[in-house]
Amino acid sequence: DAGVIQSPRHEVTEMGQEVTLRCKPISGHDYLFWYRQTMMRGLELLIYFNNNVPIDDSGMPEDRFSAKMPNASFSTLKIQPSEPRDSAVYFCASSPSGGDTQYFGPGTRLTVL
Amino acid sequence: GENVEQHPSTLSVQEGDSAVIKCTYSDSASNYFPWYKQELGKGPQLIIDIRSNVGEKKDQRIAVTLNKTAKHFSLHITETQPEDSAVYFCAAQSNFGNEKLTFGTGTRLTIIP
Numbered sequence: 001d002a003g004v005i006q007s008p009r010h011e012v013t014e015m016g017q018e019v020t021l022r023c024k025p026i027s028g029h030d031y032l033f034w035y036r037q038t039m040m041r042g043l044e045l046l047i048y049f050n051n052n053v054p055i056d057d058s059g060m061p062e063d064r065f066s067a068k069m070p071n072a073s074f075s076t077l078k079i080q081p082s083e084p085r086d087s088a089v090y091f092c093a094s095s096p097s098g099g100d101t102q103y104f105g106p107g108t109r110l111t112v113l
Numbered sequence: 114g115e116n117v118e119q120h121p122s123t124l125s126v127q128e129g130d131s132a133v134i135k136c137t138y139s140d141s142a143s144n145y146f147p148w149y150k151q152e153l154g155k156g157p158q159l160i161i162d163i164r165s166n167v168g169e170k171k172d173q174r175i176a177v178t179l180n181k182t183a184k185h186f187s188l189h190i191t192e193t194q195p196e197d198s199a200v201y202f203c204a205a206q207s208n209f210g211n212e213k214l215t216f217g218t219g220t221r222l223t224i225i226p
Contacts, residue, residue: 098212104156
């Protein structure tokens with residue numbers, strides 16, 4: 001398997017623009033997680049899905065952030081409008097089942113100018 | 114919720130020596146403790162994990178120990194090599210049915226040739 005795939009790997013945008021990050025989980029995995037990593041706050045869980053249904057979005061920082069999972073092989077994390085403080089590395093991870101190993105993608109490095 | 118503390122934040126050891134990283138957790142119901150290694154520009158990768166029904170687990174040069182009474186667990190790397198240089202994260206998962214991992218703040222391990 002190719003592992004978790006994320007795109008783009010790097011994104012540079014200007015404040016106020018819409019940003020969409022994409023993730024393809026490992027085939028057959030029922031759980032998908034979105035994380036944000038910064039030097040100040042470390043690895044933070046933003047939201048996770050089970051069988052395409054959002055289970056816990058308590059980590060989503062504010063209404064500017066939204067995530068969808070229209071099918072088992074695709075998820076998006078959208079930021080609209082983006083702000084400089086959103087600059088971070090965003091990771092997607094998937095897991096075969098609850099309480100199991102999470103496999104991380106390579107991440108998307110987002111820079112908001 | 115769960116709180117995971119990790120020490121030290123940085124660690125330098127001579128090649129061939131051992132390295133130990135320690136974590137404590139707050140939720141006594143936590144029962145799954147994975148360790149991840151993150152190399153520069155990559156996503157975290159699982160290197161070893163332990164569940165609450167065992168006290169120690171070993172995989173070649175890497176071992177993890179768990180003390181549920183004291184609520185702490187440790188990563189031990191023996192015969193360190195330059196390729197062990199990376200950031201290491203511990204994590205804890207609360208009671209069954211909660212798929213969220215809480216991560217420690219990370220340890221930057223540097224192996225000195």
